Amino acid sequence: MLGELGQLALCFALGLSLVMAVSGLLGARADAPNSILARSIASASTMGMMVFVVLAFGVLLAGFVTSDFSIAVVANNSHTLKPMIYKITGVWGNHEGSMLLWVLVLSLYAGAVAAMGRGGARLTSAALGVQGLLAVAFILFILFTSNPFLRLDPAPFEGAGLNPLLQDPGLAVHPPMLYAGYVGLSASFSYAAAALIVGEAGWARAARPFMLIAWIALTCGIALGSWWAYYELGWGGFWFWDPVENASLMPWLIATALLHSALATEKSGAFRTWTLLLAIGGFSLSLIGTFLVRSGVLSSVHAFASDPTRGFFIMVLIFCAIGGALGLFAWRAPTLQGGATFDTVSRESVLLLNNVFLVGACAAVFVGTLYPLGLDALTGQKISVGPPYYALTFAPIFFALLLLVPFGPQLGWRRGDVKAAFRALVPALGLGGIAALVVLAMVSPRTLTGVMAFAVAGWLIGASILDFFKRKGARASAFAAALAHAGLGVTLMGVAGTTMWRSEALDVVGPGETMTVGPYTLRFDGVAQVRGPNFQATQAQLALMDGGRVVTVLRPEKRVYPAEGQEVADTAIRTTVLRDLYLALGDDRGNGRWTVRAYVSPLAPFIWLGALVMAAGGLLSLWGRLRLKFTAPSPATQPAE
């Protein structure tokens, strides 16, 4: 019964998104009684579509919560003994449910676009029309290739359970967060397409809050994914240049470029067409990412099931969306007024370089991710591109970008004074030098890359502090850039610390024996059997010693999930301010002896702390934007910028 209700809701949502697409595009025409009517229809159908998608999602959620195994997806991915939180997150722990989550996020963004109506009636209407087209395509995709409401008759008594790797609090929030980012870029995409349709240049201001939300969500989503990989996979690494990770990094790079370029467009009218192209490109990369992750062409934990029809459908969809948007761009972009002029030394120039580096970094990732797929399709040759490639392409480009960052806020729009900027940044240079000296004094080996990374981190954070004092007394949102840039510095320290100076030990230890890793001595105190709600764990006890005294006890585990018939390692991590001590339990070697892998990762927590600081910067800016809406005249009545 529940299943039919969900299916019905989804069909209604499909109908309403069709209405939305048609009426939205009709409402984009110049003011006339007909187009004004079309706009209200577009707005109303958007809200209706949102309600029905929420209903469909609610139905699936209810199916998982009540363990209704007559729904095939629930039976294949849930289990009555699973803790409630993993019953809920199981909704998107499978292909069908995750696509429904995709459409849910799309509909929520469409609802927000309709409710806020930023940028005037025509622009909003056209944007809703484009969102409607996207909704039609993705709901069709769900109904025809990935229906989450298919029935099982007779219903089994017990479900097959969820991949234990996915039964984790970090991963519970990671997919919704990442989707809020991926799909959030659809709002910028729709606004950009709408701007091309309507011929309106003020779209960047209207779309700004959506760009910010998408960027914040992507930043958090990527950070969560990387944190999960760090503590769950047991390899001590935080980023593996896995194609699926790259699929989320590429939209982030372009979204970052878009945020900066759109700012220039908004403030000085520069890069008008380029900003449009970035908005189209960002969402296109989200679509390509969805294709890579969902079609099963990649080997990863994200590839739930491979079904060629799905891959084909998404491919056609990508082709239509990207092709359509670029066609629209080629046809309409020349009719928009040309960009403003700016001096070679100006904030615009720095933002231009920012964009060149970000797009370049994205291109490096794009080639490294798609080249193996292309080669396989053309020649059948199986290859993979590993971390050394990214270390030699992505890393230097990003490094150059970071060197440049402090100049942006110091230079004025249109015309800047490079000497004055340098003078103002001298204290930041000093902080960078101090950071380099401190690192030189403290660490071994003294690698040049490591010292340079800390110098740049000091430079970034120093410049942010200077920027902060320069703006003292201004609105809170004025500090957004300073905060986000400081976050980059914090993350950089974490990345450099872990990659340059991580110590590692791999030992076979018996009860009472000790092992050392970095500055730590650990005593192995044997293993015990522990029961969890839906797993059985072998838990090792390792005492962290200081002389003869036990400082703390760490308990890495190996868990067996009987329902799923799988074994998963659970790491034990002790975080102190400056380093992580990280333990993973390996194989049983007989006679009470076990393999234990230990890492000491200096500054590892900084990686995710920095991402949080960046996201906080984004939130500050968003807060300023939303508050502004109620105090400033609406953008529609403002003179063209």
Add this chain to the structure above:
Amino acid sequence: MNTKKRRRLYFAAALVVAGGVLAVAIVYQLGNNVLYFYSPSDVVQKHVEPGVAFRIGGLVEKASVRHGASADVHFVVTDGARSVPVEFAGVLPALFREGQGVVATGALNPTGTFQATEVLAKHDEKYMPPELVAALKRQGRWKEGE
């Protein structure tokens, strides 16, 4: 040409040069840093040189897993036709089993043993890496639904 225009030209030229350097760097690094995927049969037929990094995929031969004195592990990867001995100093993934699929990254040593730096097994019971499925299919060792 006035100074402003000239500065602009330099700026544009610098951008073009930077883009060009970037493109060359990407293509060059790509050529140097790809890892090929070979099945044990490929390793034998293609005479892969010792020291060249690649990925090997196949099934872990039954009763071939042997632990050394320290944390090192030895096993044999097979695709039914050929097999290659593998040595790995590390913790095997939780889903590593004899008779099941495995993908390892590393290089051959002069004695023909594959020295693995990383060993990956399946992420869950239902899933096999696509390269591995293709390699096993070529040897007729893959049954649908396996």
